[in-house]
Every structure is written in structure tokens, then in C-alpha cells.
Amino acid sequence: MYSTQLYNNYNLKIWICFKVADRVLIIITDNNRVNQAMFVKFCGDNLLFPNPCPLYPDDKIFFMYDPVYIFCKNVKNNWMNEVDNVFEYPDFLGAKNKLQVTKYRSIENQYESEKNITTQQATKLAES
Numbered sequence: 001m002y003s004t005q006l007y008n009n010y011n012l013k014i015w016i017c018f019k020v021a022d023r024v025l026i027i028i029t030d031n032n033r034v035n036q037a038m039f040v041k042f043c044g045d046n047l048l049f050p051n052p053c054p055l056y057p058d059d060k061i062f063f064m065y066d067p068v069y070i071f072c073k074n075v076k077n078n079w080m081n082e083v084d085n086v087f088e089y090p091d092f093l094g095a096k097n098k099l100q101v102t103k104y105r106s107i108e109n110q111y112e113s114e115k116n117i118t119t120q121q122a123t124k125l126a127e128s
Helices: 003-020 033-044 067-081 105-112
Strands: 027-028 060-065 086-090 097-102
Touching: 003 033, 003 060, 027 033, 033 060, 097 105
Parallel strands: 027 060
Antiparallel strands: 086 097
């Protein structure tokens, strides 16, 4: 889908959302070039935070690229900057208010054990 078609499609979705819910707060996409070009059509050369809504300029919309990547990168960077490289996280499957702990070294060990193996379990790990 080209950026103009995507832009028109999103304008229709924004219009429908305003008719149903009276508001659009955020549009989230991955960092694909077509999505970037669509955002340029919405914002021109000024990507502001927030941007005026193209259909209802008195309202504001936030545009966000690839939030999962940004979140994961933030976790990784903060994890690596911890003194003991330990990351605490909620026990999603177990008891409430209980924290699980993992060390960054476990990811490094997984990478080291699989870097020369053809069939890998953790295929997205790479040297950083």
C-alpha cells in the first residue's frame, strides 16, 4: 500500500473514530518507510508532539513509531546499566506482588552457547 492510500485510509479511520468516540489520541505503526511517508503527509516537515489532527485541527494526535522496539531497547539499556545487571519483573503467571529476577548474563550465555550452531533456539540474539 502506498503512503497516499495509507494516508487516505487513516483519514477515513480518524473520521470514523471521531463520529463514534469523538476522539483519536494516538496512531501507532511500525517503522516501515510507507508509514514514515504517511506521517510526513500528516505533519509536513514538522513532526510535533502532539500534532494537530488533519481533519479536526483543534484536536491533537500523537504519532508513534515502533513502540515495542523502543520499549525493548529501553529495558535492555537500563538492564545493562544496572550495577549487578539484574532485572526484576512481575511474576505474570504466579503470585501477585511477587518479583522474578533474571540476569543479563543469561542472555549472553545463551548467545555464546548457540553462536556456532546451525539450529538455534534464540535466533534473534546478536552481538551488541
